[in-house]
Amino acid sequence: MDRRALVGSLFGATAALSYGVTVVIGRELAKARLPPADALGLRFGIAGVALVAFLLVARRPVLAEPGERVRVFLFGAVGYAVESACFYSGLARGTAAAVTLLFYSYPAVVTVADLMITRRRPAPQLILALVLAAGGAGVIAAGSGNVDITGAGIVFSLLAAASFAVYLMAGDRLLHRTDAMRIAAGTAVGASLSLLTFAVARGEFRVPADRWWQLLIYGGATASAFAFMFAALRRLGSQRTSVLLTLEAVFAIVLAAIFLDEGLGAAQAGGGAAVLAAAVIISLTPLRPSVGTAAEAP
Secondary structure, eight states: OOHHHHHHHHHHHHHHHHHHHHHHHHHHHHHTTOOHHHHHHHHHHHHHHHHHHHHHHTTOOOSOOTTTHHHHHHIIIIIIHHHHHHHHHHHTSBOHHHHHHHHTTHHHHHHHHHHHHHTBOOOHHHHHHHHHHHHHHHHHHHOBTTBOBOHHHHHHHHHHHHHHHHHHHHHHHHOOSSOHHHHHHHHHHHHHHHHHHHHHHTTOOOOOGGGHHHHHHHHHHHHHHHHHHHHHHHHHOHHHHHHHTTHHHHHHHHHHHHHTOOOOOHHHHHHHHHHHHHHHHHHHSOOOOBHHHHHHOO
């Protein structure tokens, strides 16, 4: 592994740990019935302030490069706002382990979409990985043991997975000139403005003073996750970054067991292992030539 890939892998693992922290905090806030727009608007607002402050202190540009500014803003205001709202809504209807493991079917979504876009022939390993991912998600959705989730929770979790897959692929293809920190800051600010505007428009916005410390951790972990995820995306691409982020499932389950006393049933552990194994197989499978390229080859 070259140095660029190694650094990118470390960044991806750090982003996964940070996201694991946000899952636990999000589950607590969702259980307390804090509306998604309020919790997430404040989360991204805190993250945005932290990232912008870092850029200012480092005397680096804050805005994205010309031509990518609207894209970065929309990545947050639309893309990440939708994904995070679906995930948070899932956490209100299921344990952190169940929601996270279902969410991590998204590397399979990324792989299928990438194969369709590039017209590459799927390797046998990828077919196996997709079967594992679908089967594992099905086992988790079936529900047993200490992992509980409602039907609506399953739908929200899978919608979050699909929207995050689109988000990763779009970021990999549409943002080339802006550095990771400015993308992270712009995304956080865009998501915060979108969600807080929605909350205010509905007349439901409130700041839970008794949970300020949870919100600070929520926002700080989000700032860290954004910065490291975009840094990994720049070095590794969407497919391999998506696989590294599956470590979030491990971190989230361990943290939920420690701080939320949420266990993991044997069936769900097996389903989760299948989903994570699928992600690893996808990561290690070399890309094959596209159909057009293969047809033109002598």
